[in-house]
Amino acid sequence: MACANSSRADCPASTSWCATWSDAVETTALPCDLDALGDAQQFALYGRTWSLNDPEFQHALARAHQTGDRPRCLCTPAGLDMYVARHQRYRVKRLPDSGPQHHPTCPSYEPDGACSGLGPLVGDAVRDAGSDRVELRVDFPWVRLQGRAVPPGPPGERGEVANPRARMSLRAVLHYLFERAGFNRWTPAMAGKRHQGVLHKYLMEVAAGIAVKGVPLADRLYVPERFDERRMAEVAVRRSEKLAITHPQDGCAPMALMVGDFKCCEPGDLARRLWIRHMPDLPLLLAPQGWQRLVRVHRPLLEAHDADGGRRLRLVVAALVRAHRSLGFEIDTACLMLTSRDWIPLEGLSELTLVEALVAQQRRFFKPLRYDAPTAALFANALLLDAGPRPVALHLLSAFMPAPDRVAKEHLVQADTGSAWVWSVEQSMPQFPLPAALR
Numbered sequence: 428m429a430c431a432n433s434s435r436a437d438c439p440a441s442t443s444w445c446a447t448w449s450d451a452v453e454t455t456a457l458p459c460d461l462d463a464l465g466d467a468q469q470f471a472l473y474g475r476t477w478s479l480n481d482p483e484f485q486h487a488l489a490r491a492h493q494t495g496d497r498p499r500c501l502c503t504p505a506g507l508d509m510y511v512a513r514h515q516r517y518r519v520k521r522l523p524d525s526g527p528q529h530h531p532t533c534p535s536y537e538p539d540g541a542c543s544g545l546g547p548l549v550g551d552a553v554r555d556a557g558s559d560r561v562e563l564r565v566d567f568p569w570v571r572l573q574g575r576a577v578p579p580g581p582p583g584e585r586g587e588v589a590n591p592r593a594r595m596s597l598r599a600v601l602h603y604l605f606e607r608a609g610f611n612r613w614t615p616a617m618a619g620k621r622h623q624g625v626l627h628k629y630l631m632e633v634a635a636g637i638a639v640k641g642v643p644l645a646d647r648l649y650v651p652e653r654f655d656e657r658r659m660a661e662v663a664v665r666r667s668e669k670l671a672i673t674h675p676q677d678g679c680a681p682m683a684l685m686v687g688d689f690k691c692c693e694p695g696d697l698a699r700r701l702w703i704r705h706m707p708d709l710p711l712l713l714a715p716q717g718w719q720r721l722v723r724v725h726r727p728l729l730e731a732h733d734a735d736g737g738r739r740l741r742l743v744v745a746a747l748v749r750a751h752r753s754l755g756f757e758i759d760t761a762c763l764m765l766t767s768r769d770w771i772p773l774e775g776l777s778e779l780t781l782v783e784a785l786v787a788q789q790r791r792f793f794k795p796l797r798y799d800a801p802t803a804a805l806f807a808n809a810l811l812l813d814a815g816p817r818p819v820a821l822h823l824l825s826a827f828m829p830a831p832d833r834v835a836k837e838h839l840v841q842a843d844t845g846s847a848w849v850w851s852v853e854q855s856m857p858q859f860p861l862p863a864a865l866r
Contacts (some may be wrong), residue, residue: 431777437754439630440469440859445584446742457527457684458619467532467534468500468502468533468534468535469500469501469502469766470484470498470499470500470501470509470519471492471498471499471501472487472488472496472498472499473487473491473496476501477498479519483626484598485516485517485588488511488517488519489517491511492511492512492513492517497509497510497511498510498511498519500519500529500535501534501538502529502530502532502533502535503529503530503816504848507522507525507528507529507535508522508525509521509522509535510522512559514528521535521537523654524784526538526539527539530816531791531810531812531813531815531816531817531818532791532812532813536812538793538795538810538818540587542794542795542806542807542810543606543795543798543800543806544602544795544796544797544798544799544800544805544806545602545603545606546795546799547593547800548593548595548599548798548799550852551593552564552565552592552593552594552595552599553565553595553603556638557658558816559636560636560637560638561636561637561638562638562639562641563595563600563603563637563639563644564592564593564594564595565594565595565596565597565600565639565640566595566596566791567596567597567747567760568640568682569640569642569647569681569682570680570681570682571679571680571682571749571759572633572645572678572679572680573637578762581833595799596799597745597747597760597761597762598745598761598762598764598798598799599798600639600684600745600851601686601743601745601762601764602764602772602796602797603637603740603798604630604633604634604648604686605630605639605770605772605796606796606818607633607636607637607714608629608630608632608633609629610626610629610766610770610771610772611771611772611793611794611795611796612792612793612794613769613771613782613785613786613790613791613792613794614791615789615790615791618769618786618789619772621769622653623651623652623653623654623688623704623705623795624652624653626650626688626770627650627651627652627653627844630647630648630650631645631650634648644684646672647682647683647684648683648684648685648686649666649669649670649683649684649685649686650685650686650687651666651687651703651704651705651706652665652705653705654704654707659708663708663709666706666709669683670683670748670750670756673748673749673750673756674750675750680749680750681748681749682748682759683747683748683749684746684748685703685711685744685745685747685748685756686743686744686745686746687703687704687705687706687743687744688703688704688705688741688742688743689701689702689703689704689732689741689742689744689763690702690703690704690714690745692718694723695712698712698713698714698715698757699712699713699714699715699717699718700712700713701713701718701744701746701758701761703744709755709756710755711746711748711755711756711757711758712751712754712755712756712757712758713758713761714757717758717761721761721763724762725762725763727775728742728763728764728765729742729763731765731775731776732765739767739768739779740765740766740767740768740773740779741765741766741767741768741770742763742764742765742766743763743764743765743766743770744761744762744763745761745762745763745764746758746760746761747759747760747761759838763780767779767782767783767844769786769788770798771794772794773794774797774803774808777808777823777825777852778808778823780856781808781809781821781823781850782794782809782855784856784859785809785811785859788859790811790812790813790815790859790862791811791812792809792810792811792812792813792821793809793810793812793818794808794809794810795807795808795809802831802832802835803832804828804832804833804835804839805835805838805839806821807820807821807839807847808821808823809820809821811860813862813863813864814859814860814861814863815860815863816863817846819846819847819848819859819860820843820846820847820848821847821848821859822836822839822840822843822847822848822849822850823836823849823850823851823852824836824837824850824851824852825851825852825853826852826853839844844846848860
């Protein structure tokens with residue numbers, strides 16, 4: 428899992444590394460479930476039990492912040508020490524590496540980093556930047572030079588040998604944003620509450636703690652606001668101000684990252700026009716060969732989107748865009764990600780059936796994300812969080828899986844020593860383990 432240091436005053440003195448990224452986010456920072464989580468998570472401090480929604484809790488946290496006293500999360504019988512940080516208000520955060528020790532239903536629970544593609548990136552492509560911030564090393568630029576190539580380095584052999592450093596692709600950055608904002612986690616209280624306004628709010632909030640190539644991601648990220656015909660003009664003004672950073676300067680074309688719900692891509696006279704939902708007044712221009720490359724790489728996702736017609740699926744586009752004369756914005760690089768209607772990232776249609784069944788049965792679960800791993804078969808398709816003191820890995824097997832992926836998945840299931848839930852999608856879906864509360 429990615430790491431982020433707190434400020435010196437807020438960081439536990441016993442360690443040089445501070446919390447993982449989710450430790451550095453307020454424990455209630457999951458989309459649309461704030462009130463429910465605030466009542467669910469309980470803390471022991473100064474001889475009494477508190478919830479996050481208790482109006483007096485902020486006063487107790489202010490005292491603990493001054494004295495260094497630690498609240499204890501009561502999600503397990505023994506409890507787990509937390510610490511208090513201040514970011515506009517006082518917040519309770521996990522201690523480093525303690526995420527897997529919390530009960531799976533606790534908002535502070537986080538699986539071990541090895542359960543997803545994020546683990547190998549931590550400390551290299553995802554680096555602590557202090558004060559609850561992270562720096563991402565990426566394989567794409569923020570700026571294109573106009574009419575010039577990047578100058579070559581000096582000739583001759585280098586005198587030193589450098590170890591290759593991991594860098595995140597655009598897809599990995601998109602996964603990181605969705606995971607940091609909590610969209611790969613589900614609780615029943617979120618049902619019916621995840622809309623475009625929520626996507627905009629939480630992605631922009633988490634971007635404030637991320638830097639890419641030394642640039643605050645919040646300065647370069649644009650997520651369309653929820654569409655309201657009455658506010659189209661003022662939204663267009665805010666968008667223009669936000670994306671003014673892409674105006675060419677000194678022979679350079681700065682770029683911004685736009686993340687939205689893909690609607691369609693239609694042919695134009697010279698370029699394709701890519702439309703994003705909630706932004707009906709501004710298509711993104713894409714060269715025909717760029718669209719062909721996007722189709723070649725993401726054909727299964729586009730076919731699934733076409734077949735669905737927008738009823739059960741979303742296709743999220745992440746696009747690096749730059750100003751195109753005064754006509755709008757041109758896509759430089761783009762990637763696509765399939766999600767459910769509730770913005771839960773998916774690797775394919777089989778996962779959609781699994782996620783919809785979990786949501787319909789009001790289960791709590793965590794969706795591991797692939798990032799830049801060679802295959803998603805290396806991880807569980809979901810982790811069921813409400814079936815007991817340990818999460819239950821949910822695995823899918825399909826006849827359409829490439830042979831190497833199927834072998835990797837079968838090895839993973841065997842490594843779970845019989846505790847995993849396995850569904851061969853050509854057969855009826857087996858029942859999920861019962862929630863612990865019903866046993």
